[in-house]
Amino acid sequence: MTKTQNIIGTVIALGFACLLAPIVYAETLEVGGIAITYDQSFETDFDGNGTSDRTSYYAGDTLVFTAFDLDENGKPELWLRYKGGDTVDLELADTTGDGEPDSEVTVFPNEKVEVVYDESGEASDDAAWKNWLFVGLLATLIAIMLKKRFGKAAGGATKT
């Protein structure tokens, strides 16, 4: 092989490597059943308070997804998916803090939205119902115990 052929071969090999690199290094993130493919991510401290508050995901030079850590506790609560690198078409939010979205919203180009699902109020409603049930049961138990106690005392007084 001549030197020129070697150089050409190397350039071709490098070209293939560059083409394959995104596939080799591409990763997938799944949030709320939505899969996002990206090859690099950046953490940003937008408000300059020393703590990262968002992670931006890119496929090449195109912004595809952002995860916002709004309360800066290390877990994202809001995710935005982008079309064309600059237009949000999907929002996911976690209001319960379990790391899983409980609401999904479709965003149209004019920024009108359609709620796909929203269970964000459900947990608190359930909790309230359960609290009342607990209070009711506790009150019933106390009433039964008091009745037994004072019933016994009245029975004893009658006997004497």
Add this chain to the structure above:
Amino acid sequence: MDMRRIATIIFLAALPFAVSAEGADRTEHFKKPDIKEEFCGAKIDFRICKCAFHGEYCKELGRTRNIAAMILDTKFGAYVSDLKRTFQATCRSGGGKLESDGTRCVYREPSKEKQKCVPENFEKSWKKYSDFDDAIPDEERSYEAKEHRTLLTKRVENAKEIFLLKRDMEIDRLSRAELKQYKAALVGNIKANLLRSFWRLAWITYDNIQGARSSGGTFEKLYDLESLGEGMAAYLKVVRSVTPADSKVAINTETVSGKVKSVGLSTALDAIESVGDPYAVATTLVSESVKSTYPSADITPEEIEILRTQHVKNRAIDQIIEESYRINRERRDQIIALERENESLLEAMAAWEEKERERVRGNIVAKCENAPAL
């Protein structure tokens, strides 16, 4: 148990069923639709129901069973809420009273005895006998009218806030559109387009600052003077010097308060509309920036490269887009919360209106009964 006791018990038990002084009632109940019979397939893709209930068609939908269940729950809940709202509006407009958390409508027919004292068109014209009159000073109104006014004041405040939030959302959306043009011009190295977009964005930003818009800060990051070359910094100063002193964005919502004082709260909600459509206000600002002729600028290719590095390569534009969408989502959540509050206030106001109506009816009947017989 002797017969006298039995008779007393029967008499006491029958009392509630005796014809009351109020007269007969007619009741209508809200009927919740059946999710499988009336909703699945008719109002929503049947596959979501199949996936949620039976785990079928989930792959076709690209959703897990759990998420399909959440989608179904949300959509059905919204459908039932809409039907309930229609039921409640029909009840109120028909003169009925809502009970049992808004699922039962009771139409009370006043007794014939009391009807003869009340004017024939009372149900339609009772307000002219009431204290729902802006001419009556607040301290002289009935308790019911005062409570009603407090709630209406809150509704007006909420409506103003909703207007401002919608206006700000639209300004951000239009600014983002201009930002995309700016980015395309930077990447494509089209100097004229770049300067035009830069000018328009700066115009909007400085108008916002003058209008003291709460979140004018997002787009300001583009104008960090330390990162700009001398030519662009000078261009920016020109923008600042020609942006009009009176902000297009600073809508005088005090005109609403002014109307409240002069003509009263009863027209206050209409006054909100007189301030303008929030989307039109936002568009006016952006179109002003388009109308103003941008000057040429002495900017070198090296300065354009600085802009490209700062704004594109270092992702400043992407960060501004992210933040703008995040803030608009917050605004949207605030609007939803305020609109829900206004719905609750409307229901509470309807309850006070009914109490005022009964108070007025009671006064008319009392005067009529106490009038000396001729």
